[in-house]
Amino acid sequence: MDKNNVGADLPKEICAKYQNNRHALIEILHDVQEELGYIPEALVPEIADQLNVTRAHINGVISFYEDFKTAPIANTHLKICRGEACQSMGADALIEQANQLTAQSQGKISSEPVYCLGNCALAPAMMAGEKLIGLLDEKSLSKIIKKAGQ
């Protein structure tokens, strides 16, 4: 893929998959992000054209939803749960630890807090990519981060 032209044809293909239906915008943005890891600003006009909506509308949607990223994220992206059930089992300390370790990872790992992953009986919980992890502790967290950083 041409680096300066990231996924230029992608919006067209993905929008076509949804019959250029503007009501499928959330699905379309998810698909773009799955392909590229984020939603490049440069693709917004093309999506807007395909769906016949304004760029402002699309930017408004992108900014509303936590899932959508407008800049590349690290190869390993951790979503650490900060919901009450995970807090009751020490999530705050793990988030602190993850922040320190990701800061030292030179961009290989990124992390963000999320609010409940539906694994509250096995708290603390975290998602690494699409993989859900339960009963997270300091040891397992640093192992995951170490592995990802290699």
Place this chain on the structure above:
Amino acid sequence: MSIVLYLPNDSAAISVGADDVAKEILAQAKNTGLDIKLLRNGSRGMFWLEPLLEVVTKAGRIGFGPVSPEEVGGIVDALAKENFENADHAKFLGLVEEIPYLKNQQRITFKRVGIIEPLNLEDYQKHGGLEGLKKALTLGSEKIVEEVLTSGLRGRGGAGFPAGIKWKTVAAQTAKQKYICCNADEGDSGTFADRMLMEGDPFCLLEGMIIAAIATGANKGLIYVRSEYPASIKTLKNAINILEKSNWLGPDIDGSGHGFEIEVRRGAGSYVCGEESAMLESLEGKRGQVKVKPPIPAISGLFGKPTLVNNVLTLASVPMILADGAKAYRALGRDKSHGTQAFQLAGNIKHGGLVELAFGVSLRELIEDFGEGTKSEKPFKCAQLGGPLGAYVNEEMLDLSMDYEALAKGGAMLGHGGIVVFDEQTDMAKMARFAFEFCAIESCGKCTPCRIGSVRGYETMDKLIAGENVDQNLELIEDLCAILEESSLCAMGGLTPLPVRSAIKLFPKDFGLEG
């Protein structure tokens, strides 16, 4: 004869290693030459036992758990011997259905979860699946609605609105195009029942939606699943395909003349999109902003058409209600809370998991008898009921009856049935601060008190926690709570005062006040 094993592919079970155990079982089967058939089920909802490996025996399914990959070899050795029903193994649990946690439940909505293979339609039907739908096809719209009304079923998404009344309203609309929108956003922390059902018995939800379609005359269904649940999304899509192929979904359901299709849509990480009008906006491809009611969705919902919005568990309760009779369902429960509720024990609790029981069980029974107290083994401090917008309750309130009315009277709410337990080390000022912060993060931004007041709320809590002008700041917090409660369009802002005020009231010392 082959040895039949069950191991959950529920994402919580996988989160503690079920897939690694599965891999090891297959490897061991190959090594030993034993004829092992490994099936994947949903979770029984006893999460402290996951990965829970079950073995089919003449007497019933016996269990081992929690199983680590390293322990698989030993278990397979035990299975190779005769009379493994009495296996001598540290992780041996005996007959799974005799485990008190499970035995003492009343599984109705979850009766198949953990038992069947989720995507095996034959298995589903063998365990009573599609009976409700078949009955519905003989009853027709009016009588189905009547059954749902009679059952006393109330919405399981949080507000507890009578399902039958909503169904009746949608059915009464004359529009040609109507929608069923299933709310599978399950944003409340401490809850996972929707996920367990979608992963463990997806046909049950789909069957409930098809019945709802026949009852209301809807021709299109959408399931709004939070993006945090990729496994649910995948399983539901597969289940829809299977029902389409067997003509239980499509233009002419089972030759009845009813046409209905279902589509799965992903959420995108917004809590407020669980609020129904925000969810509908999101389904239209927009920002998830809450809308003013009226009009109610039942009259003007998705794309301005009559729309039935129900939670996963509301819809999934309907097949059993039709199959076993509305009166039987109604007979369960207490006061105006009929049927069963999927209580979810979470957080700092020894035996976290899903407990389905008739309404009216006491909180103490749930936390102490089922949950066996805190996991840390430090004294219990409090529990938060009904998600992040729910109240905290203390030790003295544990005898509360878990039903809509009794909880409301006690200043709490049931919500989606989540119960999050905290031990004595918890600082309630921090939790109150968190409630404001959560509101600030998830606010849709429409109402000023919710958008700005929540920020003022946690800033003020910060000062209070630092010991600055405690009395004055507490007064300010109370003012903010009053404004939030009075002038919020939806429960996001409107109920944030509930965790805050209950924390202050029950644990004044944590806020620097004399107890």
